[in-house]
Amino acid sequence: MTVRTRFAPSPTGFLHIGGLRTALFCWLYARRHAGRFILRIEDTDLERSTPEAIQQILDGLEWAGLDCDEGPFFQTKRFERYREVIEQLLAEGKAYRCYCTKEELEQMRAQQIARGEKPRYDGRWRERTDSLPGVAPVVRFKNPLTGEAVVDDVVHGRVIFQNSELDDLIIARSDGSPTYNFCVVVDDMDMQITHVIRGDDHLNNTPRQLNMLLALGATPPVYAHLPMILGADGAKLSKRHGAVSVLEYRDQGFLPEAVLNYLVRLGWSHGDQEFFTIEEMQSLFDIVDVNKSAAAFNFEKLAWLNQQHMMRAPPARLVPVLRWHLEQMGIEAADGTQLEQIVVAQRERAKTLREMAVNSAFFFRAPDAYDEKAVRKHIGAEVPALLAEAVVALERLEAWTAAAIHEVISGVAVARGVALGKLAQPLRLAVCGGTVSPPIDATLAILGKAETLSRLGRAQALWSA
């Protein structure tokens, strides 16, 4: 039997990082077992579902590279099918119409809570066959009164629920529209889902779904309930924790493979390994290795992993991403070769591609000011003469490569009897306006001879005065 997993988000907001983790585990499990990954949009809540949210989810998954094999399916397009199954259950006596009003139910709940009981429907219409004129009924599923629902969860082990704890849930609203728990059951059955992998906030829904599946004569899927992802403070993940939407990570300069690598290690591990390529995740991931406890999101570790991925990726992989971030800053960088050199020079000194773009702006824009503190520290009385000598030597240089530049600069330093730093820092300051850049030889090589000399000239004029 081929493995079939599904990711079933509801389009009531953007795709958030917890949802992406769930999607990732579903996707990895399907890929690992040469199965199928199915995308299903659970949009039965007509009030809150929006087309923008649907697009956001699709964009997020595409950016992350989690491609689906089937779908997206939309529950709103399957209402006829749900109606059919509801009729079937009604006809078989496995469901019934309930004419309770919302007010009546609310009162029931209030009384139960007052008595310290678990609020639940008491089944007062379960055996009635009459109707109440003027009231549009809901349809309820006849949950077994006795016995137990046993969920053999891959991550939690066997979890047993007493049927007596469960009530008869509504499967069709008074307007006839089907409800979430019911749609899930019909869809998982129709789509022949073999493994339901989802957040463990759904663990409590599982016994109801299991009972409905059994009532419909379907073979229940394997269940795996993943631990939740918490904010850095250990509280439930929300907007105030910063980036929650998947697309924000793209905008902040994270690589999708790094985000996935970070997420896969939340709740899953493979010995002591921290770095995983997508291919490694696909071949190593297994739900039996998922642990049970919730994990707090840690931006520093994500940033570290992002850098690790940047350092190991082929430079050409990063070029278009860096170009995009530069464009966001109003910098048009046409020369791909130069961008590739920048990537190689900068990737070990930036955690994100956005940071790399910021750090690399000076390659495209001559500094309009020099860091004052640095000028005071590095531009002493001896610097103009030192710089002048370096400029002369650089002007003579034909082969403008990092190695040749290095030779020239260290040659000047040695000749003047000063440490390389005494020359490198003034050069750096002149060329990029600050004290931080890749090694000075590489920096000048990337900048080009003409631009280097032009910037040095400007600085000389200023510092000689």
Next chain:
RNA sequence: GCUCCCUUCGUCUAGAGGCCUAGGACACGGCCCUCUCAAGGCUGUAACACGAGUUCGAAUCUCGUAGGGAGCGCCA
């Protein structure tokens, strides 16, 4: 309130009864490397929630306690 779930360094985790003087990673501190910043190397601080029990032996098994979370909707 009731039901269900969870509990190893600050954080992510390794750990399937002796291999644990509890390992790795992020973060943090120190040292090294060094033209700046990084990256890298070495190194340090730091955890089995608590209490019983089972066992020759428990982070690992059982039961309690405490703390955290989820669910209990004509939301998904």
